[in-house]
Amino acid sequence: MTDTVDDVDLPYTEEASHQEKIEALQERLEVVEQQNEEMRDRLLDANAENNKYQQKLERLSHENEKLKQSPLFVATVQEVGDQGVIIKQHGNNQEALTEVTDEMLEGIEPGSRVAVNNSLSIVKRLDDEADVRARVMQVEESPDVGYEDIGGLEEQLNEVRETVEMPLKKPDLFKDVGINPPSGVLLYGPPGTGKTLMAKAVAQQTDATFIKMAGSELVHKFIGEGAKLVRDLFQVARDHEPAVVFIDEIDAIASKRTDSKTSGDAEVQRTMMQLLSEMDGFDERGEVRIIAATNRFDMLDRAILRPGRFDRLIEVPHPDEEGREKIFRIHTRDMNVSDDVDYGVLAGETDGMSGADIKAICTEAGMFAIRDDRTTVQAKDFRRASEKLETGDGDEDVSRTFA
Numbered sequence: 001m002t003d004t005v006d007d008v009d010l011p012y013t014e015e016a017s018h019q020e021k022i023e024a025l026q027e028r029l030e031v032v033e034q035q036n037e038e039m040r041d042r043l044l045d046a047n048a049e050n051n052k053y054q055q056k057l058e059r060l061s062h063e064n065e066k067l068k069q070s071p072l073f074v075a076t077v078q079e080v081g082d083q084g085v086i087i088k089q090h091g092n093n094q095e096a097l098t099e100v101t102d103e104m105l106e107g108i109e110p111g112s113r114v115a116v117n118n119s120l121s122i123v124k125r126l127d128d129e130a131d132v133r134a135r136v137m138q139v140e141e142s143p144d145v146g147y148e149d150i151g152g153l154e155e156q157l158n159e160v161r162e163t164v165e166m167p168l169k170k171p172d173l174f175k176d177v178g179i180n181p182p183s184g185v186l187l188y189g190p191p192g193t194g195k196t197l198m199a200k201a202v203a204q205q206t207d208a209t210f211i212k213m214a215g216s217e218l219v220h221k222f223i224g225e226g227a228k229l230v231r232d233l234f235q236v237a238r239d240h241e242p243a244v245v246f247i248d249e250i251d252a253i254a255s256k257r258t259d260s261k262t263s264g265d266a267e268v269q270r271t272m273m274q275l276l277s278e279m280d281g282f283d284e285r286g287e288v289r290i291i292a293a294t295n296r297f298d299m300l301d302r303a304i305l306r307p308g309r310f311d312r313l314i315e316v317p318h319p320d321e322e323g324r325e326k327i328f329r330i331h332t333r334d335m336n337v338s339d340d341v342d343y344g345v346l347a348g349e350t351d352g353m354s355g356a357d358i359k360a361i362c363t364e365a366g367m368f369a370i371r372d373d374r375t376t377v378q379a380k381d382f383r384r385a386s387e388k389l390e391t392g393d394g395d396e397d398v399s400r401t402f403a
């Protein structure tokens with residue numbers, strides 16, 4: 001801001017003598033210097049304050065990083081008061097009073113779920129339990145999949161029926177013979193080969209509720225959450241008897257113990273221990289059967305394969321030629337397919353593909369027909385679909401299998 005001479009409010013009048021003008025200007029100069037001095041002091045103070053905040057910010061950021069790394073526990077807010085917040089830790093049910101920043105306090109009310117660190121400071125607000133459950137657990141009353149929807153896998157299906165369907169439908173048979181039916185069935189094999197499909201079909205056949213949970217979803221960052229979800233899973237199953245519990249990607253919680261001792265690994269271990277204890281205490285399980293699936297059989301901790309746990313292991317491989325033909329027929333059942341399509345030939349050309357790949361080829365073939373303005377799907381559409389998926393120019397899953 002620079003004033004021109006014309007703008008300046010001069011401290012003398014035109015009539016003042018030369019001496020008076022000099023004195024008035026000197027007086028003004030002293031005042032301005034004084035003001036300047038004050039401004040400089042204030043600037044220095046502000047700089048010092050700024051440094052202080054900067055340091056505080058660094059300290060808090062550091063603290064924040066540390067908090068993120070240390071194990072977090074789940075707690076429920078009991079009371080919000082002037083003194084702070086009373087929380088109750090899950091697991092040990094201990095109550096504690098903790099201070100909370102204003103920012104964190106927003107949205108926290110009695111009943112809220114929060115993550116707390118070792119010193120019981122609240123570091124995160126968590127979703128409602130019901131939301132978490134809904135996200136990780138899929139409950140289907142008698143799913144819409146039948147045995148006729150599964151191509152190939154006759155042997156595997158027979159074994160699943162024997163171990164899951166029979167105990168649900170004819171429990172007396174086992175009682176009369178005096179044996180316990182196998183506890184859990186583990187399906188293992190490459191992705192997209194029909195493991196989920198079989199579990200759903202057997203649930204439908206027995207009029208059972210199908211309850212699916214993915215192992216990867218059970219691996220939670222917060223101490224005690226995974227184990228609690230496992231407990232909830234079995235409780236939901238008991239509430240919905242008869243029920244088929246399907247745990248997909250079980251390797252996520254039941255991998256061989258690693259040497260690392262991070263809190264994340266310890267939490268995975270706790271989740272697995274909870275699963276084992278649910279399975280061990282399963283004599284009174286009534287009409288609940290468990291099926292688990294994995295693509296990584298080699299990774300599994302042998303503890304889950306002990307008798308009384310997942311003691312029936314069923315390999316679900318890629319379909320053979322006959323199986324592929326059946327799967328082509330299943331997925332074209334509702335399609336308008338031209339007479340020139342030979343399912344035997346298609347099966348012969350799709351060696352190494354999974355059921356999911358074949359389903360993708362059928363859908364893609366239908367798309368080629370639509371693009372050509374036809375309502376009938378021809379052999380050339382299947383060929384083009386195969387080629388497209390083979391070159392990886394389509395669905396990612398399929399390109400992986402072809403690679």
Ligand SMILES: Nc1ncnc2c1ncn2[C@@H]1O[C@H](COP(=O)(O)OP(=O)(O)OP(=O)(O)O)[C@@H](O)[C@H]1O
Nearest residue numbers: 149150151191192193194195196197327355356359
């Ligand atoms: N044997 C099969 N018969 C008919 N359709 C199949 C078969 N296998 C897979 N499919 C089709 O592929 C889809 C995916 O299969 P599914 O989810 O059962 O595979 P998965 O083995 O459980 O795979 P992931 O290990 O990836 O979970 C099914 O919905 C079905 O449409």
